[in-house]
Amino acid sequence: MAEKGKEVRASPMELMKQLPGEDCGDCGFDTCFEFALAIFDRRKRYDECTKLNDAQRKALAKMLAPPMREVVLGVGERARRIGGEEVMTREELGFFGKTVIAYDVWDTMSEERLRDRLKEIYEIKAVKVKEAFSADAIAVRNVSGDPKKFKEAVKIVSEQTDVPLILCSFDPKALRVAVELVKDKRPLLYAATKDNWADVLELAKKYAVPVAIFSPNDLDTLGAIAKTFAKNGVEDLVLDPGTFTEPGSLLQTFCNLIMLRRACVEDGVKEVSYPTMAVPATITMTVGDRKKAAQLETMLANALITKGINLVILHYPNTWGFFPMVMLRESVFKHPKAEEKVDPGIYEFNEPDELSPVLVTTNYTMTYGVVSSELERVKVPCWLLVVDTGGLSLDTVAGTGEWADLLEEAVDEFNLDEKVKHRILIVGQVVAEYKEDMEEALPDWKIVIGPKDSTEIGPFLKEKWKEFLKESGIEA
Amino acid sequence: MSGEKKLKIKLKKKEGAPSAATTEGNELFKLLSKIAKLLDGVDSLRGVEIEAEEIVLEGVMLPTDLLAGALRQATAAPAAAEAVAPPKPTELESFKFEKPVRSYVGKFEEVKIGATAEEGGSRAFTLTIGGSETPAMHAFEGRLPHRPVVAYLVFDEDPGLPETLLEYYGDVKDDPVAWAKKCVEEFGAKMIFLDLRSTDPHGTNRSAEDAAKTVKAVLEAVSVPLAICVRSGDMKKDVEVLKRAAEVAAGENVILYCGSLTLPAILAAGEALADEIYEYFKAAKEHGHVVVAYQPLNLPGIAVLNKAAMEHGVPKSKILIDPGSVAVGYAVEMAISAMDAIYNKALVGDESYQMPLMYIPANAWMYRESYDDVEEWGDTEQRGHAWEIGTAMAALMSGAHLLVMLDPYAIDAVENFLDRLYLPKIESVEGLLRHLPGSNCKACGFETCKELADAVLKGETDVDKCQRLGDAGKRAVKKLLSPPSPPVVESEEIASWIKELP
Numbered sequence A: 001m002a003e004k005g006k007e008v009r010a011s012p013m014e015l016m017k018q019l020p021g022e023d024c025g026d027c028g029f030d031t032c033f034e035f036a037l038a039i040f041d042r043r044k045r046y047d048e049c050t051k052l053n054d055a056q057r058k059a060l061a062k063m064l065a066p067p068m069r070e071v072v073l074g075v076g077e078r079a080r081r082i083g084g085e086e087v088m089t090r091e092e093l094g095f096f097g098k099t100v101i102a103y104d105v106w107d108t109m110s111e112e113r114l115r116d117r118l119k120e121i122y123e124i125k126a127v128k129v130k131e132a133f134s135a136d137a138i139a140v141r142n143v144s145g146d147p148k149k150f151k152e153a154v155k156i157v158s159e160q161t162d163v164p165l166i167l168c169s170f171d172p173k174a175l176r177v178a179v180e181l182v183k184d185k186r187p188l189l190y191a192a193t194k195d196n197w198a199d200v201l202e203l204a205k206k207y208a209v210p211v212a213i214f215s216p217n218d219l220d221t222l223g224a225i226a227k228t229f230a231k232n233g234v235e236d237l238v239l240d241p242g243t244f245t246e247p248g249s250l251l252q253t254f255c256n257l258i259m260l261r262r263a264c265v266e267d268g269v270k271e272v273s274y275p276t277m278a279v280p281a282t283i284t285m286t287v288g289d290r291k292k293a294a295q296l297e298t299m300l301a302n303a304l305i306t307k308g309i310n311l312v313i314l315h316y317p318n319t320w321g322f323f324p325m326v327m328l329r330e331s332v333f334k335h336p337k338a339e340e341k342v343d344p345g346i347y348e349f350n351e352p353d354e355l356s357p358v359l360v361t362t363n364y365t366m367t368y369g370v371v372s373s374e375l376e377r378v379k380v381p382c383w384l385l386v387v388d389t390g391g392l393s394l395d396t397v398a399g400t401g402e403w404a405d406l407l408e409e410a411v412d413e414f415n416l417d418e419k420v421k422h423r424i425l426i427v428g429q430v431v432a433e434y435k436e437d438m439e440e441a442l443p444d445w446k447i448v449i450g451p452k453d454s455t456e457i458g459p460f461l462k463e464k465w466k467e468f469l470k471e472s473g474i475e476a
Numbered sequence B: 001m002s003g004e005k006k007l008k009i010k011l012k013k014k015e016g017a018p019s020a021a022t023t024e025g026n027e028l029f030k031l032l033s034k035i036a037k038l039l040d041g042v043d044s045l046r047g048v049e050i051e052a053e054e055i056v057l058e059g060v061m062l063p064t065d066l067l068a069g070a071l072r073q074a075t076a077a078p079a080a081a082e083a084v085a086p087p088k089p090t091e092l093e094s095f096k097f098e099k100p101v102r103s104y105v106g107k108f109e110e111v112k113i114g115a116t117a118e119e120g121g122s123r124a125f126t127l128t129i130g131g132s133e134t135p136a137m138h139a140f141e142g143r144l145p146h147r148p149v150v151a152y153l154v155f156d157e158d159p160g161l162p163e164t165l166l167e168y169y170g171d172v173k174d175d176p177v178a179w180a181k182k183c184v185e186e187f188g189a190k191m192i193f194l195d196l197r198s199t200d201p202h203g204t205n206r207s208a209e210d211a212a213k214t215v216k217a218v219l220e221a222v223s224v225p226l227a228i229c230v231r232s233g234d235m236k237k238d239v240e241v242l243k244r245a246a247e248v249a250a251g252e253n254v255i256l257y258c259g260s261l262t263l264p265a266i267l268a269a270g271e272a273l274a275d276e277i278y279e280y281f282k283a284a285k286e287h288g289h290v291v292v293a294y295q296p297l298n299l300p301g302i303a304v305l306n307k308a309a310m311e312h313g314v315p316k317s318k319i320l321i322d323p324g325s326v327a328v329g330y331a332v333e334m335a336i337s338a339m340d341a342i343y344n345k346a347l348v349g350d351e352s353y354q355m356p357l358m359y360i361p362a363n364a365w366m367y368r369e370s371y372d373d374v375e376e377w378g379d380t381e382q383r384g385h386a387w388e389i390g391t392a393m394a395a396l397m398s399g400a401h402l403l404v405m406l407d408p409y410a411i412d413a414v415e416n417f418l419d420r421l422y423l424p425k426i427e428s429v430e431g432l433l434r435h436l437p438g439s440n441c442k443a444c445g446f447e448t449c450k451e452l453a454d455a456v457l458k459g460e461t462d463v464d465k466c467q468r469l470g471d472a473g474k475r476a477v478k479k480l481l482s483p484p485s486p487p488v489v490e491s492e493e494i495a496s497w498i499k500e501l502p
């Protein structure tokens, strides 16, 4: 593959030269060299080293600068950093500028409706293992065409929320009054176009805020505006080549976004080396039914997230769609070298003894995470046997026919029989159909099928465990 | 005015890291306007000395020409200095975007599914998948010749369908023949993916002979291309079932899918694989079917199966790859990466990875996120649809050529998406219906959207009758009824989206 303008990345050795060499361990690694490897493949950011001096910091920043600019939206804890991409497929290194998921409000809503809608947006959430997610940003649309109304809406929204704002208007006057109001919150101005760019450039300069450039299906103009902005010192840019969704146009939407990214990460075209965004909400204009529009919008957002787009604006806030969308995003933007698995072994929860139950799970992070957090929550003393499935979930491994053998190996390897007096294993319901196989592989053990849902583990253990013990002739 | 004023300004450099949030130039302009005020009434600048040794700007680098320009204005028109601004650009820089096109030496094989009477089968039509010459969606640099196919998953016994799906299949869940017929006749299925789960030795354990009867009955009941699937985890039984199925489906060019092929723990070159694997290949070869290299998230394993299949006489054009069809939330990123890697290898010419990719988004229904009533997770029904659709999108965007799905609602959404990508001419009622609101509000004068669709296709009425579709929606439907060739992308379509969202 041609690699015209692609810059050569600094090697770990070169990075190492800029590290203090104190091997102090503050960064979480035992040696500076391990840390150099981690910043090389971007598992860590260089500023996590606590001992850098200014010169080193500068040198590292320069050496590690990704081809795509990183742009920060918002301020404080809810600020989001987007962009910073280096590759086309996550398989090559990873995706980094996690898609910001924004929902819209508009300035023709009554104050009451606006407040209701904001509430609706805050209420969306998704929980993954222990991490909770909610809407990342709010886009305020200037539908009225009236700068005053826009300003009022922005005021209400900014008082209610600390997430980054996206100020959507093609009218520089409206943008001006709005940004004046929230200039300290680093909102994204949406958008500079071929018609208003000169005025929007003034605003961006004056208020030092990031700007989106909207140039539907015209990458020449998109690049020209970006180039002009950069030359005038405005470099926190986000590119929107337009989200066409009508039949025959949708493919172009993806082509434009993909071409921009490749020009940036592979060909080193500086003029377009900025994060990209899309507005899946545009698909709702073609639908005519709320429920259906919400599904199609979610669908399009998921497609864009898979392609690594850095910001999406949606129109239908709901948890049912946000939940899978966030799960997909967290997956796509997960570092490929991030620990996929937990170490196999026997884990203790709530100080178990030799009569405490043994639960079985796989070393897939998600499965382990779900079970372990539940065990911590319910406070039942027990053992958790984590079987080495190469990081596959129980469901996945069940289908391979190898589960019983893997379980047998784990029981043997970790000397489970020395930890507990009883001979009972509680396994998940997804492997229920392999009960016979498991019993065959572990003739000394009794296999008990646990509850279907992790939230039932607590009650299950509390109610049934003593019975199981009794059945096997052991008095608790 | 008399006397000379001497002004001396000394600015100190501020220590600390640059902060991106500073208002660039603002401080300097404020300062300059102060200077201007001091200069107010000064008619001559002679003797004014601005000594700026260092400039405080919180680390923001100020372009020197900006400074010079500002100074020029400040000194030329000191009274107006409050409004000092650098020269405003009036022209855009010139820029030409060069399409970052690559040429690829390799491409995906084309695989045909089904056989018509002339070809020795009894299918009404055949389907061809694969043939990609570029990564997924890269239409700007090469051909993606075939629209991905969505097959309907049908089980030969009720797998315990959740509520959301019972809505569609409650009446047929115990009868695979009726189930398949419903998919084809009611939902417009183009392919049936028959999962013979009742043969699972850990479950109902029906015999290969029984299963073969089901296969035969389904082949007789529907005329679309067929896939036959076993995935009990028991390779021996699965292959036994597939062998019988291959016989009764001889000549039909079906997909034989086995989810239980187990490879040796350590793959050494030239090492023999399990006998069942060779039997599986043999059955496909003898009866003219397509095989699938399925090894979850295991690229070397997939290559081993592909090579072995070809060595045993299965042509490359009769092999598919399933990289491991995991659902969103369950390591889908590993499947995405596996598919990325397969594309990277296939397109540079690695023959062991050039078989079209299939993916089973229907697996999303195995996880409670898609069917459990948990209040904090939002509407169960919509969430279920979204989970399978989301999984399908991850697969499609990673280049899947064949999707196996279960939920008719989800399939409809995905087909809707594919229509938008590929701009086919729509000629069937179900095809048109998926682009109507589906609200059945009667405002058009028809009882249901379906009736309107029917009338539109017969030329009796116009889609403008629909009271719910907006301009964009009507335009979209019209494009599908008579597709412009080549497709046109009008920037007008979304130019005013800020105002036009519903």
Ligand code: SF4
Pocket (backbone or CB within 6 Å): A019, A020, A021, A022, A023, A024, A025, A026, A027, A028, A029, A030, A031, A032, A035, A048, A049, A050, A051, A052
């Ligand atoms: S914190 Fe810095 S100096 Fe300390 S070990 Fe890590 S890289 Fe080395």
Ligand code: SF4
Pocket (backbone or CB within 6 Å): B436, B437, B438, B439, B440, B441, B442, B443, B444, B445, B446, B447, B448, B449, B450, B452, B465, B466, B467, B468, B469
């Ligand atoms: S007006 Fe539109 S949405 Fe209503 S029934 Fe007719 S076609 Fe369906």
